Amino acid sequence: MSQLLTATLREQLPTSQVITDELRRLAYGTDASFYRLIPQVIAIIENEAQARHVMATAHRLQVPLTFRAAGTSLSGQAISDGILALIGEGFATCEIAADGGSVRLGPGIVGGEVNRRLAPLGRKIGPDPASIGAAKIGGIAANNASGMCCGTAQNSYRTLAGLRVMLADGTLLDTEDPLSRDAFAKSHAVLLGELERLGQSTRANPRLAERIRQKFKIKNTTGYSLNALVDFEDPFDILAHLMIGSEGTLGFISRITYQTVVEDPCKASALVFFPDIRSACEAVIRLKTQPVAAVELLDRPALRSVQDKPGLPAVMRSLGDDAAALLIEVRAGDAAAVADRIAAVHGALAGVATVEPIQFSTDPATCEMYWKVRKGTFPAVGAMRKTGTTVLIEDVAFPIAALADATLDLQALLRKHAYDEAIIFGHALEGNLHFVITQDFATPSEIDRYARFMDELCEMVVSRYDGSLKAEHGTGRNMAPFVELEWGREATELMHRIKALFDPAGLLNPGVILNADPQAHLAHLKPMPAAEDIIDRCIECGFCEPLCPSHRLTLSPRQRITSVRELARREAAGEAAGKIAEDYAYMGLDTCAGCGLCSTACPVGIDTGDLTRRLRGRRLNDGARAVNAWSGRNFGVLAGAARAGLALGHAAAAVVGQKTLAKLSGGAWKLPMPRPGRAPAAIRASGDPVVYFPTCGGRIFGPTGAGDAQLGDVVSELLRRAGYAPILPEGFDKLCCGQMLASKGLAIEADAMSAQLEAALLKASDNGRYPVIMDASTCTARMQKHLAGRLQLFDFHEFAHDALLPRLMIVRQHEPVALHINCSVRKSGSDAKLRALLKACAETVIEPAAVTCCGFAGDRGFAVPELNRHALRHLKPALPAACGCGVSTNRTCEIGLSAESGIDYRSIAYLLEKCSRPQNTC
Known part of the structure; x- marks a missing residue:
């Protein structure tokens, strides 16, 4: 069957889009839930024709x-043991109406990217899940995902303006196109007629209709969106709204149009502490009618999980065991309106007991700190969990009047089942509670504990409070066995009729939403074995993926971790590693840039690059380790040989041509390739002493143009121009920070190189008396970590922003300049200074949003040039024709950027030097 399946898919899909290898079927098939199914085959679809072919093949x-879109789903709705169709970049479309009032989106675009594009118009999409920085529109719509502010009024269901949907038989309906509707009315008259009859019979059943309306007054994603049958009469409207929240079980949403909502520019937040849950919930009830944007509830264990983080209010550490907090936010179009809303909150909460007086802040940094309290709770539990356990985050909803009793009952239930680490937080205005537990699924007794807890939880939510078993995470596999418990037989039978009407063969995401197996939530549990201490905290959420340069080329950080865990499981079980280990060498190690951007999005701060470096070091044999160690000890010789190689390459290119040489070198000879670099000469100058260490990237790789100045000379000239006297460390041309060895996993040897450089910098700086600057961000970041504050060490752009700009006369360049902020600058948080420095030099700055890490990664751009090409595939289309140059802060990054963009990228130092020349005429 697998061979026939693969062959059939490849009849219309390129071979590269039909994935059958064991490694990627495992890695790509993993989502953020605690379930696992391994697909028979993975098909990447880039357009509707390919989606139709996959649909036809399945039937x-x-x-x-x-x-599947991003796979941030938490309830097991994005996995398969059949065909897993990954939505490709061809579906990452975005069309914004001129007034910003609506936006037409493909399912493959990330929600946060949509909001970034809408921001200049003061608009955003209504759904605001916590995963919006990684979740894609297809998943947001298919799960009717919501979040902290959208409530039930601005979710996908309520802000839907139209959609294109492909049904199980391959028919495509565009509800915004009259011609499509007319054709569909003729071809699918039976389906539309049945939907109309279902709506009529439901509305004519007062008890059922009222039951449905009541259920959707609070957040509810359990089962199908039955409210479509009572909210609408037109069968096209019913169909479209049934698709929202259907989790891919009724059809494939290939495009959706949202009515956008206002994004108020002015905000204020308050973190208010209460002596107990009941007081906090009383406050929530009073706030329900007030003009507040968000009210987040945190119980005492949730507060305790983050209370020791720097900058958080000291009172958090002295709260009683029964305490709770509300994070309240108000928003408006101007400061005066914000002040009015703050006053309204104070008035509403008058007389409610609080630990401290309520204080709102409009300071962005303070508000961000408050939200870190809320957002940091889930990862805090994940980071502290026992190795081998899984983090589960569930969400339920209760009528707001019962929120206090329900929260207390939920706390008691968690204690009863020994979930002592559990925390509770949630969107209080909607009665929506999230709770986080850690669960071991490795033994029958632990699985039984979870089963008993789930049974009691569902009984409590439904029978005691008539709440929602799923408020915003989707039914998935986890709550599918409990849909009838919540909805009752009549409504559940209605759901079965809907499923059969759209998918009579039952092939679309079977087992999700509706599942006849009462034990389905206990099947196909994902193993989480101990693997490496660096990654054991990973919760496989997928937040890292949009930032990773190798995502969709080979593996993302989440997929690397999944693969390493599987290899660890096999080793522990005495199973052969098989082809997974062989393929991981290239997909997991060779094509990992090690940039660490994943850590900036990871809820628990994991840098998967650290894992890669460790594993690279382990696979080095003694010979390779000895050669690399020799290179570190004799770096001056190595640098000289590299310069000689560049010179030889240019000589060869002059004979056979650049393109021929590029082919002969397998792409390692980049176009345009830099000329050999050289070290700057020591020149005496008067002024304030500053130590300048020219990094090896600039010393080895010179400028692209034959007549261009060397980077070291440009930086030295800038320093002298600004009244500084640059000091070059003794023997600097033989020194290196050790990054080249660290990237290969040779930590000890790399640290030895760092120590040598530290000694030279200490001597040159008079034991730290003078500041030190370096001209490559990656090297600066490594040495700043190594020195741990023992020296004043600055990246060039930081020093230029702080110390050079005030001393230089700048004339801004008229022509637009492209900016690439590399990984080290992003991670260090110095990107604001780089932007400010560039804006001081150029009137127009272009910063392509779709580009994160360039993928050159030191020597990766030469060893695996496909990584660089893939990482920068969106760069050239994002640059306007008038943009003739670009800037960054790492020489190797600039090589890759130049090769893939067609324009010359150089250090920001070149532009600053040009714009600060005496009698500048830029």
Whole structure:
């Protein structure tokens, strides 16, 4: 079957889009839930024709089919043991109406990217899940995902303006196109007629209709969106709204149009502490009618999980065991309106007991700190959990009047089942509570504990409070066995009729939303074995993926961790590593840039690059380790040989041509390739002493143009121009920070090189008396970490912003300049200074949003040039024709950027030097 399945898919899909290897079927098939199914095959779809072919193949061969966007789903709705159809970049479309009032989106675009594009118009999409920085529109719509501010009024269901949907038989309906509607009315008259009859019979049943309306007064994603049957009469409207929250079980949403909502520019937040849950919930009830944007509830364990983090209020550490907090935010179009809303909150909460007086802040840094309290709770539990356990985050909802009793009951239930680490937080205005537990699924007794807890939880939510078993995370596999418990037989049978109407063969995401197996939530549990201490805290959420340069080329950070965990599981079980280990060498190690951007999005701060470096070091044999160690000890010789190689390459290119040489070198000879670099000469100058260490990237790789100045000379000239006397460390041309060895996993040897450089910098700086600057961000970041504050060490752009700009006369350049902020600058948080420095030099700055890490990664751009090409695939289309140059802060990054963009990228130092020349005429 697998060979036939693969062959059939490849009839219309390129071979590269039909994935059958064991490693990627495992890695790509993993989502953020605690379930695992391994797909038979993965098909990457880039357009509707390919989606239709995959759909037809599934029906022809009777194979289950699941469509998947980002895989941030928490309830097991994005996995499959049949065909897993990954939504490709061809579906990452975005069309914004001129007034910003609506936006038409493909399912493959990330929600946060949509909001970034809408921001200049003062608009955003309504849904605001916590995963919006990674979750894609397809998943947001298919799960009816919401979040902290959208409530039930601004979710996908309420802000839907139209959609294109492909049904199980391959038919495409565009609800915004009259011609499509007319054609569909003729071809699918039976389906539309049945939907109309279902709506009529439901509305004519007062008890059922009222039951449905009541259920959707609070957040509810359990089962299908039955409210479509009572909210609408037109069968097209019913169909469209049934698709929202259907989790891919009724059809494939290939495009959706949202009515956007206002993004108020002025905000204020308050973190208010209460002596107990009941007082906090009383406050929530009073705030329900007030003009507040968000009210987040945190119980005492949730506060305790983050109370020791720097900058948080000291009172958090002295709260009683029964205490709770509300994070309240108000928003408005101007400061005066914000002040009015703050006053309204104070008035509403008058007389409610609080630990401290309520204080709102409009300071962005303070508000961000408050929100870190809320957002940091879930990862805090994940980071502290026992190795081998899984983090589970569930969400339920209760009528707001019962929120206090329900929260206390939920706390008691968690204690009863020994979930002592559990925390509770949630969107209080909607009665929506999230709770986080850590669960071991490795033994029958632990699985039984979880089963008993789930049974009691569902009984408590439904029977005691008539709440929602799923408020915003989707039904998935976890709550599918409990849908009838919540909804009752009549409503559940209605759901079964809807499923059969759209998917009579039952092939679209089977087992999700509706599942006849009462034990389905205990099947296909994902193993989480101990693997490496660096990654054991990973919760496989996928937040890292949009930032990773190798994502969709080979593996993302989450997929690397999944693969390493599987290899660890096999080793512990005495199973052969098989082809997974062989393929991981290239997909996991060779094509990892090690940039660490994943850590900036990771809820628990994991840098998967650290894992890669460790594993690279382990696979080095003694010979390779000895050669690399020799290189570190004799770096001056190595640098000289590299310069000689560049010179030889240019000589060869002059004979055979650049393109021929590029082919002969397998792409390692980049176009345009830099000329050999050289070290700057020591020149005496008067002024304030400053130590300048020219990094090896600039010393080895010179400028692209034959007549261009060397980087070291440009920086030295700038320093002298600004009244500084640059001091070059003794023997600097033989020194290196050790990054080249660290990237290969040779930590000890790399640290030895760092120590040598530290000694030279200490001597040159008179034991730290003078500041030290370096001209490559990666090297600066490594040495700043190594020195741990023992020296004043600055990246060039930081020193230029702080110390050079005030001393230089700048004339801004008229022509637009492209900016690439590399990984080290992003991680160090110095990107604001780089932007400010560039804006001082150029009137127009272009910063392509779709580009994160360039993927050159030191020597990766030469060893695996496809990584650099993939990482920068969106760069050239994002640059306007008038943009003739670019800037960054790492020489090797600039080589890759130049090769893939067609324009010359150089250090920001070149532009600053040009714009600060005496009698400048830029």
